[in-house]
Amino acid sequence: MSNSTTSDIPAQLQNIIPLSSTNDVFATQIITNYLIYDPIFSAASPGSILRLARTCKAAHAAMRDYFSRAFDINNHLSRFFDDPLAFRSLQAQTNTLISGSFALQFFDRSVYQGSDLNLYVPSLHHKEIGRWLVAHGYEYVPGHDEDVDDDNEDPDSEEDSDENRLHYLDWVRERLIQGFSKEFSFQKRPSSKTDETFHVRLTVVTSCPMEVILGFHSTAVLNVISWDRAYSLYPRATFEHRKSLLLLEGYTHLTDIIEKYSNRNFEFVRTLDHPSLTSDPALASTPRWIGDGYSWILDLPTNGITLPPPLSKQLTRDPCYLTTWRCFEVVLPWRPRSMTPVIVGLCYVIPPNS
Known part of the structure; x- marks a missing residue:
């Protein structure tokens, strides 16, 4: 499980998805922002979160960050x-x-x-x-x-x-x-x-x-x-x-x-x-x-x-x-x-x- 703090997650996610290389709003503005994905994950079932985490590296990193705090x-x-x-x-x-x-x-x-x-x-x-x-x-x-x-x-x-x-x-x-x-x-x-x-x-x-x-x-x-x-x-x-x-x-x-x-x-x-x-x-x-x-x-x-x-x-x-x-x-x-x-x-x- 990730031990990363919230403050360094955006930088990690930007390394995964170069922001200049895509126009995907989900990848660049939603799944890289814990202020957005935390409420989404909080309302989702564990299975839904895990399925979303399989869609891309950024979603997986966001899931790990959320889990490190939700299951502290x-x-x-x-x-x-x-x-x-x-x-x-x-x-x-x-x-x-x-x-x-x-x-x-x-x-x-x-x-x-x-x-x-x-x-x-x-x-x-x-x-x-x-x-x-x-x-x-x-x-x-x-x-x-x-x-x-x-x-x-x-x-x-x-x-x-x-x-x-x-x-x-x-x-x-x-x-x-x-x-x-x-x-x-x-x-x-x-x-x-x-x-x-x-x-x-x-x-x-x-x-x-x-x-x-x-x-x-x-x-x-x-x-x-x-x-x-x-x-x-x-x-x-x-x-x-x-x-x-x-x-x-x-x-x-x-x-x-x-x-x-x-x-x-x-x-x-x-x-x-x-x-x-x-x-x-x-x-x-x-x-x-x-x-x-x-x-x-x-x-x-x-x-x-x-x-x-x-x-x-x-x-x-x-x-x-x-x-x-x-x-x-x-x-x-x-x-x-x-x-x-x-x-x-x-x-x-x-x-x-x-």
Whole structure:
């Protein structure tokens, strides 16, 4: 990703297109002027921007310049931390991932006022993260951390009741997010710099963060930010079609979730057969890998970050880079396939916690 400042972009673009050699208004006056192309790109979908970037060298350079500012992770994190580089160094040392609404906002180039920063951290490092938050102006908010009840009861039952059906759905969900351990909440009160209260939710996992993230309610929130890269697992459905595939019926507070994300211009669908999704190869029932061609990957600048020791000679990134999974449908056993939405689930292979 380009690290160029805005001030030197016009000169670079003029080197690409000599202004005296063409009468093309787009090439000489629009795509070379960030005051013009910034509003255009801001209103365009990511796919539209990338398609435009393929038309000429100047458009590609303009896209790189816009992306370097629109996806400036340090700027996005500066809402929560006075020193984003210090946090990202801590993130690198502890294999902490950012996900939830913050990661969605990052890719969507939007801000949801009052939204939390959701961190997913291996249990080995959660105290370190908590102490760092307290040292940087946050205070712990008691009463939000709860152990997940590890119910190993067999969900199968001969009695076909609504209660047993809901129990079955809860059991499926627990199996999908069995790496979840506890959640802690922290807040930073208003100060002389801002009248906004900032909230950080620290989710502690027993294995690795991706195990919990892949148990989220729908595909729109399957976006992850590590210390060196940002990954969107279903970018076409999420940012081009504004569709979010529900991954599990019976999810707690599902009605509230649908209402919240509908207000953010997302439409929920309940089956892979939905016409808007059938053309998306990322949602085919084939093995996926977080670094494959269906993911949207943004390299993040690492200047000023204290890098972690490499896990191996081959792996120098956050271990989430090893994640693989497959999307599949599960027909509810008590209703005909044609009369009910299916449960869409994920099976996956994740790296061991380092």
